[in-house]
Amino acid sequence: MSIFRIFVDGQLFYHPQLSQLAITEAKLSEDAENIDSLTLSAPFNHPYLNSIRPMASTIVCKKGDATVFEGRALSDGSDFYNTHTWTCESALAYLKDSQQPPFSYKGTLKGLLEYFLSVHNKAVEEKKRFKLGNITVTDNNDYISYSNSEYSCTLEAIKSKLINTHGGYLMVRYTDTGKVLDYLAEFNEHSIQSVEYGKNLLDVKISRDHTERITALIPLGAKKKTTDEEGNEVESNERVDITSVNDGQNYVYDEVAVKEIGWIWTTEVWDDVTLPGNLLRKAKSCLAELIAGITSMELTIVDESDTGADIGSIHSRQFVDCLSSPHGIDGRYACMSKTVDYLNPSGNTITIGASGIKLTSISAKQNENITELTDDLIGKTAEIQSAIAKADAAETTAKDAKEATDTVIDDITALQESVRECYSEISKTSEEISLTVREEYISRSEMATIQQDFQSTITQNSSEIRMDFSAVTDELKDNIATNQELLEEYIRFKGALIELGKVGNAFTAELSNNELAFKENGQKIAYISNNSLVITNAEIRNKLSLGNENRGWFDFIPRNNGNLSIKWRGPAS
Numbered sequence: 001m002s003i004f005r006i007f008v009d010g011q012l013f014y015h016p017q018l019s020q021l022a023i024t025e026a027k028l029s030e031d032a033e034n035i036d037s038l039t040l041s042a043p044f045n046h047p048y049l050n051s052i053r054p055m056a057s058t059i060v061c062k063k064g065d066a067t068v069f070e071g072r073a074l075s076d077g078s079d080f081y082n083t084h085t086w087t088c089e090s091a092l093a094y095l096k097d098s099q100q101p102p103f104s105y106k107g108t109l110k111g112l113l114e115y116f117l118s119v120h121n122k123a124v125e126e127k128k129r130f131k132l133g134n135i136t137v138t139d140n141n142d143y144i145s146y147s148n149s150e151y152s153c154t155l156e157a158i159k160s161k162l163i164n165t166h167g168g169y170l171m172v173r174y175t176d177t178g179k180v181l182d183y184l185a186e187f188n189e190h191s192i193q194s195v196e197y198g199k200n201l202l203d204v205k206i207s208r209d210h211t212e213r214i215t216a217l218i219p220l221g222a223k224k225k226t227t228d229e230e231g232n233e234v235e236s237n238e239r240v241d242i243t244s245v246n247d248g249q250n251y252v253y254d255e256v257a258v259k260e261i262g263w264i265w266t267t268e269v270w271d272d273v274t275l276p277g278n279l280l281r282k283a284k285s286c287l288a289e290l291i292a293g294i295t296s297m298e299l300t301i302v303d304e305s306d307t308g309a310d311i312g313s314i315h316s317r318q319f320v321d322c323l324s325s326p327h328g329i330d331g332r333y334a335c336m337s338k339t340v341d342y343l344n345p346s347g348n349t350i351t352i353g354a355s356g357i358k359l360t361s362i363s364a365k366q367n368e369n370i371t372e373l374t375d376d377l378i379g380k381t382a383e384i385q386s387a388i389a390k391a392d393a394a395e396t397t398a399k400d401a402k403e404a405t406d407t408v409i410d411d412i413t414a415l416q417e418s419v420r421e422c423y424s425e426i427s428k429t430s431e432e433i434s435l436t437v438r439e440e441y442i443s444r445s446e447m448a449t450i451q452q453d454f455q456s457t458i459t460q461n462s463s464e465i466r467m468d469f470s471a472v473t474d475e476l477k478d479n480i481a482t483n484q485e486l487l488e489e490y491i492r493f494k495g496a497l498i499e500l501g502k503v504g505n506a507f508t509a510e511l512s513n514n515e516l517a518f519k520e521n522g523q524k525i526a527y528i529s530n531n532s533l534v535i536t537n538a539e540i541r542n543k544l545s546l547g548n549e550n551r552g553w554f555d556f557i558p559r560n561n562g563n564l565s566i567k568w569r570g571p572a573s
Helices: 091-096 109-123 154-166 255-261 276-290 359-377 381-392 396-410 412-442 447-460 463-490
Strands: 004-008 011-014 025-031 037-042 059-063 066-078 084-090 103-107 130-135 144-148 169-175 178-184 201-209 216-220 223-227 233-239 265-269 294-301 318-324 329-341 349-352 491-494 497-500 507-511 516-520 523-529 532-535 544-548 552-558 564-569
Touching: 037 059, 037 066, 066 091, 066 169, 084 091, 091 154, 091 169, 103 109, 109 130, 109 144, 109 154, 144 154, 154 169, 201 318, 216 276, 265 276, 294 329, 463 491
Parallel strands: 130 178, 216 265
Antiparallel strands: 004 011, 004 059, 025 037, 025 329, 037 084, 059 066, 066 084, 103 144, 169 178, 201 294, 223 233, 294 349, 318 329, 329 349, 491 497, 497 507, 507 516, 516 523, 523 532, 544 552, 552 564
8 A cells, every 4th residue: 555655854744644743734736837736734733843944845745655746845824723834846946946047059959958957956956956867859950059148047948948949848757866857748657547437537527728729820930140231140030931831821721620710810939940841840730739729627536546556646747548438538648737635535636638738639539430430340241341352452562451351350249349459450550561662662763663663553452552652752752851951051042152051150151153252250251253362361381382384483481490481493394
């Protein structure tokens, strides 16, 4: 059995089996997008009432061997009966105690977070320090550029430069060697315990907020760089947009959503995106979330681990399997928040799918499709047999699909109970077929041959392979677009002019029809034109020779004593 206990600065403050260490409240609020909080109350006769020092004491809550909360008290108070209550914040709040000085950073996303933690750890005591853990949030180019001219607290800097731009969640893990800070694109933990109607589910509240739905999005990237009158590169007010890669339109929209609710516009700014192609991909991904609105579920449950069962608790920042047929709930959902009263477990609540998480609607749609698949397959044995006959004539790449269909026929009685597993296996088989096709044809050298082979395969096989071909084509297009964007970062065509050098670099070269010029910070420092080399400043380390092979040479040679000698050298014989 996992017993809940509280420690203050390493000293036992609460144990359910010790009456002298009784408390009146221990309510923990977990929030995947914010700092967790704890409300702790103890009666006037608690022996260690004065041991809690706000902002100084470390308060640790454990359930069994697992740490469910670590942090500090922010404030304390007392009521008519002299019961003392402390409001506490979790260890993530330690990142508010340090300041990030003005900085300019160019590099990887991971490197920026490492920099922030390094500055933080040097400024605070040992108990407030973090080790860098898992980072699953990524940047398309794995290269970011940020700067800040003012001081800001570390937590705000992380939110401003990373979370608000790249998304993701911060999560603190408590280990034997210290606190570890993870930066996750999506949660990576799955609760062993499930939520089921008629078992541990007491109440359900489902809300769907459509006020934030958007059907059209105008994406804006980083501010464009221009050159002022003095030749210096400066930041303009004009931003990167998607018109050059989106058929002249500066927006993306969802046709289905527009037909449903009309045109509803918004604008999103990504200050770190400098390439139109990357901006377009971010815009499409963002729009996919905005068109659905926000769906959340609040479930009142009995945490089985609180009843003495040897099973892990449900926490925020986890995926939870939930099943309640009367409410249309069946799927794996993200637990965004949880309120747990350790002295009154019957009032515990968890919130799933809040704050724009779309897993709720996606899972519901998946289960709807599965139900339809079940109803469609049962009673249609003849159609399935016909499909098998057609599969017999397909190429060997479709044999796995036929075998999967045979399995369905052999066990049609159990189809309804195992349809989810069958659906997963069919998807898996499709992936294997597409991989086989991709390996076979991409190894060919000539593009024409590739096209002919695919056309032949399409004719002989089913529509699924035709769709897989489209997916491969799209993937190729994406790769080409990415390579094109990378090329444009170093080589840019401006009419009859070619500019060489990484975007934003101080040193560039420009090749035109009449000259090759070299620039530093936008100013021309040397050029070659009309059989002449013109350079602002020149440094010659050894010898300077003037003349030619027909008339001879004048050599300017520095002597060891500091003098300069001039020697004439005759023409070559």
